[in-house]
Amino acid sequence: xxxxxxxxxxxxxxxxxxxxxxxxxxxxxxxxxxxxxxxxxxxxxxxxxxxxxxxxxxxxxxxxxxxxxxxxxxxxxxxxxxxxxxxxxxxxxxxxxxxxxxxxxxxxxxxxxxxxxxxxxxxxxxxxxxxxxxxxxxxxxxxxxxxxxxxxxxxxxxxxxxxxxxxxxxxxxxxxxxxxxxxxxxxxxxxxxxxxxxxxxxxxxxxxxxxxxxxxxxxxxxxxxxxxxxxxxxxxxxxxxxxxxxxxxxxxxxxxxxxxxxxxxxxxxxxxxxxxxxxxxxxxxxxxxxxxxxxxxxxxxxxxxxxxxxxxxxxxxxxxxxxxxxxxxxxxxxxxxxxxxxxxxxxxxxxxxxxxxxxxxxxxxxxxxxxxxxxxxxxxxxxxxxxxxxxxxxxxxxxxxxxxxxxxxxxxxxxxxxxxxxxxxxxxxxxxxxxxxxxxxxxxxxxx
Numbered sequence: 001x002x003x004x005x006x007x008x009x010x011x012x013x014x015x016x017x018x019x020x021x022x023x024x025x026x027x028x029x030x031x032x033x034x035x036x037x038x039x040x041x042x043x044x045x046x047x048x049x050x051x052x053x054x055x056x057x058x059x060x061x062x063x064x065x066x067x068x069x070x071x072x073x074x075x076x077x078x079x080x081x082x083x084x085x086x087x088x089x090x091x092x093x094x095x096x097x098x099x100x101x102x103x104x105x106x107x108x109x110x111x112x113x114x115x116x117x118x119x120x121x122x123x124x125x126x127x128x129x130x131x132x133x134x135x136x137x138x139x140x141x142x143x144x145x146x147x148x149x150x151x152x153x154x155x156x157x158x159x160x161x162x163x164x165x166x167x168x169x170x171x172x173x174x175x176x177x178x179x180x181x182x183x184x185x186x187x188x189x190x191x192x193x194x195x196x197x198x199x200x201x202x203x204x205x206x207x208x209x210x211x212x213x214x215x216x217x218x219x220x221x222x223x224x225x226x227x228x229x230x231x232x233x234x235x236x237x238x239x240x241x242x243x244x245x246x247x248x249x250x251x252x253x254x255x256x257x258x259x260x261x262x263x264x265x266x267x268x269x270x271x272x273x274x275x276x277x278x279x280x281x282x283x284x285x286x287x288x289x290x291x292x293x294x295x296x297x298x299x300x301x302x303x304x305x306x307x308x309x310x311x312x313x314x315x316x317x318x319x320x321x322x323x324x325x326x327x328x329x330x331x332x333x334x335x336x337x338x339x340x341x342x343x344x345x346x347x348x349x350x351x352x353x354x355x356x357x358x359x360x361x362x363x364x365x366x367x368x369x370x371x372x373x374x375x376x377x378x379x380x381x382x383x384x385x386x387x388x389x390x391x392x393x394x395x396x397x398x399x400x401x402x403x404x405x406x407x408x409x410x411x412x413x414x415x416x417x418x419x420x421x422x423x424x425x426x427x428x429x430x431x432x433x434x435x436x437x438x439x440x441x442x443x444x445x446x447x448x
Contacts, residue, residue, distance in 0.1 A: 005055075009049040027071075034053075036052075036072070106319070119159070192302050235367075235368060246276065252327040259309065262318060264332045285311055303322050304323065306323075333367045334374070
């Protein structure tokens with residue numbers, strides 16, 4: 001390709017369009033969609049950054065007036081083509097600039113250095129090693145650290161770099177000297193940071209009850225037929241929705257696809273990940289804002305490379321760059337935390353549905369108290385309604401009562417506590433039991 005379309009890194013309505021630039025020969029085989037580049041901009045040709053959102057072979061303007069891309073931004077991460085399309089959809093639907101949308105779908109802004117695992121590997125045979133050792137110690141004055149390294153290599157022909165430098169207290173210069181003389185080779189392996197390495201897998205697969213089995217079989221039947229869609233899993237508290245999620249994910253993984261599991265709060269990540277980790281092991285990882293830049297970048301790379309198949313996290317995890325996305329699960333879909341307060345002010349549920357459409361994937365929305373919007377769409381047939389109305393092992397739900405406070409006012413009770421609630425509190429206190437009152441902090445309601 002000879003030309004590229006660039007969105008400049010300036011969030012302004014007048015600049016919310018693409019600008020065409022020539023690709024210099026030195027970048028012709030390197031530049032791809034989604035990369036961040038430095039370009040000359042405006043009459044003064046000041047250098048600014050921008051994102052490449054398209055490549056073409058034909059110029060849209062006079063060639064002589066087109067400027068060249070200066071360079072690719074060092075250590076920048078690229079945006080996948082599918083996520084660029086999603087950014088365009090977010091721009092149109094949520095009233096942002098393309099630049100703001102691109103920054104939103106790119107959860108990792110810059111590359112981080114990988115962790116290097118160095119191993120010192122012996123190049124000599126045992127006899128050659130002994131001969132070199134004898135030559136060293138035959139000298140009246142010789143390096144004690146070299147002697148220790150020879151002795152260590154006699155016991156083990158592969159030794160981690162950290163063991164040599166820290167435990168054996170041998171300097172890096174000594175190791176380099178051995179490498180220079182071809183006694184050893186330093187093998188370097190890049191490893192990714194894994195935020196769930198401290199978890200221990202305790203595999204426990206739950207047997208599905210009749211309701212769960214019907215729901216999972218419905219999903220599998222649709223999925224195997226290529227009938228991808230959006231499901232609303234409406235299940236009472238304790239009905240086993242998470243078990244259904246895992247069964248669906250296991251089927252999607254068997255089709256060589258990946259899955260994203262969104263949860264409403266970062267605080268819930270650990271307990272949720274543990275349940276998935278016990279089932280799927282090292283295929284699971286997390287992505288959230290509490291992680292370091294390096295940790296997040298490594299999960300970004302692991303997902304892109306296919307090293308992990310399931311990512312669990314809050315709203316931002318939706319933009320994990322899986323190239324084989326097959327399922328997006330949104331637990332507690334009614335929660336307000338799925339709505340972003342920053343521009344673009346996107347709704348993660350609607351954005352997930354669009355991403356799934358672009359990827360050819362399905363979406364499962366789960367809740368014991370679904371939002372009115374989602375429930376109405378399910379009743380109208382826009383979503384596929386799945387119901388779990390029984391708790392696991394037929395455990396009974398807590399008794400609930402609704403008290404009309406208007407009747408309390410008519411009866412002369414102007415307190416914020418109803419007479420029924422007052423009697424129950426008095427009863428529990430007389431038994432030396434405890435009471436918990438949950439107060440709605442939103443809205444103008446002033447009673448319990």
